[in-house]
Amino acid sequence: MTAITGKVEIVKRPGELGIHSMDTFNMVVPDLQQAETFYKTFGLDVREEGNNLGLYTFGSGHRWGSIGEGLRKKLNYLTFAVFEEDFEPIKRRVEAEGIRLLDAPRGLESEGSGFTTTTAC
Secondary structure, eight states: OOOOOSOOOOOOOTTOOOEEEEEEEEEEESOHHHHHHHHHHTTOEEEEETTEEEEEOTTOOOEEEEEEEOSSOEEEEEEEEEOGGGHHHHHHHHHHTTOEEEOOOTTOOOSSOEEEOSSOO
């Protein structure tokens, strides 16, 4: 196994639009206590945040995911980080494909837009 230290440099390819990383995700699970045990065993820094769990890596303030409780397990959303100069061109490209833009999910601080489609990814 190889240890990764520090941050991996994000490199933008000239002339290409870029989504460079996953920012966060939100899931709902039937048993929040079981999820907390799982993610702690997995090695994450799990924090209680109101009625949800926040998933962090130790030593980082970035919340990678949040877990809420619901009737059945489901993925609510994923967010991705894009290069600032690519945001508007990506947005136009998505709109040109007929994909409907949404507001950010309730409770999610966002500087961008959400995309939705009825086709499978």
